Amino acid sequence: MSRAWIGAILGFFLTATTAIAGDVHEVRLWRAPDHTRVVFDLTGPAEHKIFVLQNPTRIVLDVEDTRLKTNLSDLTLTDTPIRQVRSAARDGDDLRIVMDMSASVDPRSFSLKANQQAGDRLVVDLYDKTATAAKPAVRKTATQDSKRNIIIAIDAGHGGEDPGALGPGRRREKDVVLAIAREVNALFKADVGFTPTLIRSGDYYVSLKGRRDLARKRQADLFVSIHADAFKRKEANGASVYALSTRGATSTAARYLAQRENAADLVGGVSLSDKDDMLAGVLADLSMTSTLDTSLQVGAQVLRNVDNVARLHKKNVEQAGFAVLKSPDIPSILVETGFISNPTEAKRLATSSYQKKMARAIHSGIKSYLLAHPPSGTLVAWNKAQGGTEYTIARGDTLSGIAQRFNVSLSTLKSTNGISGSTIRIGQKLTIPAT
Structure with a gap:
């Protein structure tokens, strides 16, 4: 075989090897109340291993056949247990990432395959070993001297690496709905007999099942999830209120929206341990309780109040299989505050004045229903009975x-x-x- 042929063959294999190798083209970090999430955006799937080294504590991530094409020094590490992030080549073609820690954590990692919303990713969650999150609201036992408050779980959709729907001017759903959720939270804080609790209090992701679990852990009497939807046609507009359906969506639009919202876990990142293993039981329980009926009544009251500040996309509460609403024991509604894909509504949704108007409408609707139908054992129920x-x-x-x-x-x-x-x-x- 001639030297030219040998050189061509070697060149082919070198080119093929280079093509197979992947890149880390971006690294992103978010701080949540109980953990820190680090996301590595990849140009393709890659195998990895993670382990801990002590004295000093380091989290080591080895990624096979991958190169770093971004600057780790750009990461903001304030308020995280990570002191420094470094990298080096390992065994020629592999990448080693070392996170020097200032506190002990429980590391977990998993890969996410590319989908319509995002490319291949490697996710590292560093769970705090010392709880730093604020204590959740706890239901008080009703006595003659002490009546418990009604607990409202307020859920701002999306968050962290999942921006939700994107509107003109780079407006992100996750930012708009968090602002509205905080306003609703502040309004309920000022009410006697009510205790609000934010499911997501900052820019980080919580899985759909995790949102339900937090509401249940905090013993919520009602769960409201706040969103700003998008549609294929930018002229679509108007606010909507949704409840769970166990039999199918009430309209094509409701089905489309539920599919979009349920796909949030594909973007936000869900490990195998987050899979919903109680869906069948939840639906069975819902059919035997008044939870869904209460959800529809609360939703109708909220819709009436929202009608005072925004055009309604639908005049009635719609239903679809929203995963975030599948709590068997907590009445749950989802409020779509408008279409962020509509240029006019996106501009309105981004203003503080409109966010406050929408928050007041949501708050007023929920409060009106609960004043008329307070849960037993609460201060509101006691006041109602007194006169x-x-x-x-x-x-x-x-x-x-x-x-x-x-x-x-x-x-x-x-x-x-x-x-x-x-x-x-x-x-x-x-x-x-x-x-």
Whole structure:
């Protein structure tokens, strides 16, 4: 064989070897209340190993046949247990990443295959061994001297490496809905008899099952997930409220949206241990309880209030198989605050004034329902039994509508509040008599 042929063959194999090798083209990091997530974006799938070295503590990640094509010094390590991240070539073609730690952690890693939203990724979760998260709200036992608060779990959709829907001007769903969720949280904090708890309090990802689990751990009486949807047609607009369906979606749009939201775990990153192993039991339980019926009633009240600040995409509460709503024992709704894919609505959703209006509508709808139907053993239920509750009139309210909502007669409502006619004003406070 001639030297030219030998050189050509060697050149072919060298080129093939180079083509097979993958790159880490970006590294991203997020801090959550109980762990730190590091995501390595790859140009293709790669095998890896992770292990811990002591004295000093280091997390070592070996990635086969991979090269680093980004700068690790750009990572923001503030408020994380990582002191420094370094890299080096190993065994010629492999990549070694070393994370020098300032605190002990429990490391876990897994690979994610490329999908429509993101490429191949390698995810490293560093779980704190010393809990630093704030204590969740705990349900109090009702006694004559101490009545517990109603606990509201407020869930801002997406987060971290999952931006959610993207709108014009690089507006991200995860930022908009977190701002609205924080406003709803602040409003409930100011209410006597209510304790709100944020499922996601910052820019980090929580799996769909993890969101339900946190609500259950914090013993929530109600779960509300806040989103800003997108659609294939940018002219689509309007706000919507959804509840779970155990039989299929109530419309094509509802089915499409549920599929989009349920795919969030593909982007946010879910390890095998996060798989939902109770789906069949959840659906069976839902069919035997009043949870779904309550969800629909709460959703209808929220929809009526949202109608005062935004155009409605649908006039009724829609239903679809949203994974985040599949709690058998907690009434759960999902509020789509608008279409971030619509240029006009995206601009509106990004403003603080509109976020506050939407938050007030969500808060008012939930509160109105719970004042009329408080969980037993709560301070709100006790106050209602003692002589009624107070209700603040919102835009669009009528005396007959309020009477129907709180299950009292119109004549009783008017006589209790000294009203002879039918004129009421926004902001006026009514006493709702006990039924």
